[in-house]
Amino acid sequence: MxxxxxxxxxxxxxxxxxxxxxxxxxxxxxxxxxxxxxxxxxxxxxxxxxxxxxxxxxxxxxxxxxxxxxxxxxxxxxxxxxxxxxxxxxxxxxxxxxxxxxxxxxxxxxxxxxxxxxxxxxxxxxxxxxxxxxxxxxxxxxxxxxxxxxxIPNFSVGMVLLQQAAAAAARFYDCAELTELHHNRKADAPSGTCIKTAELMEDLGKAFNPAEVEEQETLAGCRGGLRESGLRLHSVRLPGLVAHQEVMFGAAGETYTLRHDTIDRxxxxxxxxxxxxxxxxxxxxxxxxxxxx
CATH class of the missing domain: 3.40.50.720 (NAD(P)-binding Rossmann-like Domain)
Structure with a gap:
């Protein structure tokens, strides 16, 4: 059995x-x-x-x-x-x-x-x-x-894509400037996101914006913050803005602009x-x- x-x-x-x-x-x-x-x-x-x-x-x-x-x-x-x-x-x-x-x-x-x-x-x-x-x-x-x-300087997936595109474009352009725009209750400038974008571009180890002329600011700071790499970062603070960033590259006969706009948090x-x-x-x-x- x-x-x-x-x-x-x-x-x-x-x-x-x-x-x-x-x-x-x-x-x-x-x-x-x-x-x-x-x-x-x-x-x-x-x-x-x-x-x-x-x-x-x-x-x-x-x-x-x-x-x-x-x-x-x-x-x-x-x-x-x-x-x-x-x-x-x-x-x-x-x-x-x-x-x-x-x-x-x-x-x-x-x-x-x-x-x-x-x-x-x-x-x-x-x-x-x-x-x-x-x-x-x-x-x-x-x-x-x-x-x-x-x-995380910026939680937006779109911003991460912009940063990756900026790092890729930096291989081909020697001249670039970054502008970030935020609401006027943001305490720090430039934004951590903008700094992070610059750092990713600088990972190439190259210098940007070779001098073509001896510049002289008639209003202190009007040319933005200068990083050791030669990149310049500009900050705008205004009511009505949320968070925005633009990276502009320049070369002979052309400009190439990347921009991300946050409309709502x-x-x-x-x-x-x-x-x-x-x-x-x-x-x-x-x-x-x-x-x-």
Whole structure:
């Protein structure tokens, strides 16, 4: 007589917990868009809203942004919020840590990024203004802490395509100037995006804009900021603008212009969510959205 045992039913797949996200600068223009995108994403969960706007401490961030009650209170306590977010996912396992999305101010972005790494929270930094030596310091710190992070000067896929096109065109043109245009509430100039574009063009190791005449500015700064490579960067700040960039190349008998215009901040959200979803698997700190595409 042959006995048989019934096969055990397949184990149900383990549900993947949503990504715990803290937004710094939650009531600002970009931060508000991030809060909306995170709450609408089924694989993300808003667990913290940091903002220093007077009179908003303890307010429900959802009610403040017209999203309905989210049961997430606005707080100005940056470290306290990071600590709470870190503790909330401490038993989730490797690659399941909390994520900080920061759109605050150049004066605090270095401390915010370093603080996130110290608490084991993966930083996604959209705030510009970090100096090269600060980026190097943060990269070293992230490596030692084994915390993945991303510093993204611009989350627009279209801008990444412009930057790649500018780097390709720089092989064929010796003369080029860059102009970036932003709203008049942007604190740093030139923008991190414009600097990143120049850096990609400079990766060729060539010099730009050979002198044809001895220039003399009759108004200081009118020719823009001069980089060691010879590239010149110009900044415009006006109400009504969002974020725009133009790279103009010149040669005998022709000009070649690349331009990207951000019409609405919602254009950045696909790039923000892509970075949030990938940052926890990064081995260290990366710089630029192109590193994730």
């Amino acid at each position: 042959t006995s048989s045992t019934a096969a055990a039913p397949p184990a149900a797949p383990t549900a993947v917990p949503p990504i715990a996200v803290v937004v710094a600068g939650a009531l600002g223009r970009m931060g508000a868009e991030v809060v909306k995108a995170v709450t609408a994403a089924p694989d993300c969960r808003l667990v913290g809203a940091i903002d220093s706007t007077p009179g908003k401490e303890g307010a429900d961030v959802g009610l403040e942004l017209g999203l309905g009650e989210l049961e997430v209170a606005v707080t100005a306590d940056f470290e306290g919020c990071l600590c709470q977010a870190s503790q909330a996912v401490r038993s989730a396992g490797p690659g399941q840590g909390a994520v900080l999305v920061d759109f605050t101010h150049p004066k605090v972005v270095f401390e915010h990024t370093r603080g996130a790494i110290a608490y084991g929270v993966h930083p996604v930094i959209g705030t510009t203004g970090l100096r090269p030596e600060q980026l190097a310091d943060l990269a070293t710190f992230a490596d030692k802490a084994s915390v993945g992070g991303a510093v 919602s254009a950045y959200m696909p790039g923000v969510l892509l970075t949030v979803r990938r940052v926890r698997q990064l081995p260290g700190l990366v710089y630029g959205l192109e590193r994730l595409l």
